[in-house]
Amino acid sequence: MTPAPIDLRKKPADVKVHVTSRAGVDIVWADGHASHYDFAYLREQCPCAICDDLRQKKGQQKNQALHAPAPDLQSAELPMFKPRPGARAAKTVGHYALQIDFTDGHSAGIFSYDYLRTICPCPQCELLFRHSSL
Numbered sequence: 001m002t003p004a005p006i007d008l009r010k011k012p013a014d015v016k017v018h019v020t021s022r023a024g025v026d027i028v029w030a031d032g033h034a035s036h037y038d039f040a041y042l043r044e045q046c047p048c049a050i051c052d053d054l055r056q057k058k059g060q061q062k063n064q065a066l067h068a069p070a071p072d073l074q075s076a077e078l079p080m081f082k083p084r085p086g087a088r089a090a091k092t093v094g095h096y097a098l099q100i101d102f103t104d105g106h107s108a109g110i111f112s113y114d115y116l117r118t119i120c121p122c123p124q125c126e127l128l129f130r131h132s133s134l
């Protein structure tokens with residue numbers, strides 16, 4: 001049996017989670033690439049089923065708003081003051097993932113390193129991992 005080839009781009013070499021300073025998460029990958037994630041960004045990208053569902057509903061609402069712009073809908077989308085989500089705690093799950101306990105009480109999301117690399121906010125990774133949606 002030969003082990004499955006390891007994708008160095010998705011293997012973390014160094015992981016730092018800055019919970020107290022709220023600076024976010026820094027990961028250096030085995031291929032030498034460094035990624036930085038804000039907790040707010042990670043909260044938005046939370047991979048759990050609940051958040052996935054919410055994101056899809058939001059997308060649908062946006063589509064509906066485009067087709068039938070209603071004044072109430074627009075005022076409902078006025079920006080409200082919301083504190084930026086931070087993290088209360090974070091822990092590693094085995095060797096493959098990070099679990100983050102967000103300040104809004106949500107902690108269901110398990111961020112696998114595989115997933116984290118594909119959501120790296122830099123333009124280079126956007127091209128590498130997310131360009132296929134075009």
Ligand SMILES: [Zn+2]
Nearest residue numbers: 046048051109
């Ligand atoms: Zn979630």
Ligand SMILES: [Zn+2]
Nearest residue numbers: 035120122125
């Ligand atoms: Zn990147």
